[in-house]
Amino acid sequence: MAGWLLAGVAMALELDGPRRQGGLLHGEVPPGSEVRFLGHAVPVDEEGRFLLGLGRDAPEQPVITVTAADGSVTRHRLTIETRAYDIQRIDGLPDNQVSPDAETLARIRRDAALVRDARARRLPQRFFDAGWRWPLTGPISGVYGSQRILNGQPRQPHYGIDIARPTGTPVRAPSDGVVTLAEPDLFFSGGTLIVDHGQGLSSSFLHLSEMLVSPGEAIRRGQVIARVGATGRVTGAHLDWRVNWFDQRIDPTLLVPPMQEVRGND
Numbered sequence: 001m002a003g004w005l006l007a008g009v010a011m012a013l014e015l016d017g018p019r020r021q022g023g024l025l026h027g028e029v030p031p032g033s034e035v036r037f038l039g040h041a042v043p044v045d046e047e048g049r050f051l052l053g054l055g056r057d058a059p060e061q062p063v064i065t066v067t068a069a070d071g072s073v074t075r076h077r078l079t080i081e082t083r084a085y086d087i088q089r090i091d092g093l094p095d096n097q098v099s100p101d102a103e104t105l106a107r108i109r110r111d112a113a114l115v116r117d118a119r120a121r122r123l124p125q126r127f128f129d130a131g132w133r134w135p136l137t138g139p140i141s142g143v144y145g146s147q148r149i150l151n152g153q154p155r156q157p158h159y160g161i162d163i164a165r166p167t168g169t170p171v172r173a174p175s176d177g178v179v180t181l182a183e184p185d186l187f188f189s190g191g192t193l194i195v196d197h198g199q200g201l202s203s204s205f206l207h208l209s210e211m212l213v214s215p216g217e218a219i220r221r222g223q224v225i226a227r228v229g230a231t232g233r234v235t236g237a238h239l240d241w242r243v244n245w246f247d248q249r250i251d252p253t254l255l256v257p258p259m260q261e262v263r264g265n266d
C-alpha cells in the first residue's frame with residue numbers, strides 16, 4: 001500500500017487517502033491488532049486492513065489507538081485539513097415552515113429508528129474493494145457540508161451530493177455491497193435505499209421514485225438499483241447520494257473521479 005509510516009519499528013501503521021474533513025482513509029496494521037478511532041471499535045480484517053472515516057466536523061487532530069497482539073498500546077495523532085462549508089442564513093420565515101407539528105415529529109422519529117436499525121447491521125467484508133463510480137452523472141445541485149440557518153436555527157447540514165436528473169433516470173451501485181434498507185416513503189428522504197459496503201461504510205440514496213433491489217440482496221458496482229425521483233421533502237427530481245463510515249459523514253466526491261471526466265458514461 002502506498003502510504004506513509006506513522007510510527008517506528010515497534011508499531012507500524014500505514015494510512016492512505018485524503019487527510020481532510022469528509023475523507024475516507026485506508027489503513028493497515030500488523031494482523032491481530034485492534035484499532036479505535038473517534039469512539040469506534042474499528043473493524044480490522046485478518047490481513048490488518050481497515051477504514052477510517054473523517055466526518056464533516058471531524059476534529060483537527062484525531063487520535064488512532066492501536067493495540068497490538070501482545071497488548072502494547074500506541075496512540076497516533078493525525079493532523080487533518082479542516083474545511084469551510086457553504087452556510088446560508090434565511091430569516092423572516094413563517095414559524096410553521098421551521099417547526100414540524102407533533103404528528104410529523106412522530107413520523108420523523110420512526111423514520112430515524114428505521115435508518116438507525118439498518119445502519120446497525122455492519123458486514124465485515126470489504127465490498128468497496130470493487131472500486132467506486134458515480135451512481136449517475138448530471139448537474140450538481142447540492143454539495144456536501146452546506147447548511148442553512150432558518151430564523152436563526154441551524155438545520156442539519158447537507159451530508160450528500162445532489163445530482164439533478166429527471167424522474168426515472170437509472171441509479172447505479174457506486175460499489176459492491178448488500179442492501180440493508182429499502183423504504184418507499186420516509187418523511188424527509190422519500191424513497192430511500194441504504195447499501196452496506198462493509199467495514200462500517202455505507203451509501204444512502206434519497207428521493208427515489210423506484211427501488212429495484214430488496215434488503216439482504218447482494219449488488220455489484222454498476223448494477224441499476226433504483227430510479228431518480230422527487231419523493232420526500234424536495235423541490236425537484238434529483239438523487240441525493242450520501243456515504244457514512246459509522247456516524248462519520250464522508251464526502252462522496254472524494255471517492256469517485258471528477259465528474260467531468262466520466263460525464264455521459266452512465
Ligand SMILES: [Zn+2]
Binds near residue numbers: 160161162239240
Ligand atoms: Zn440533497
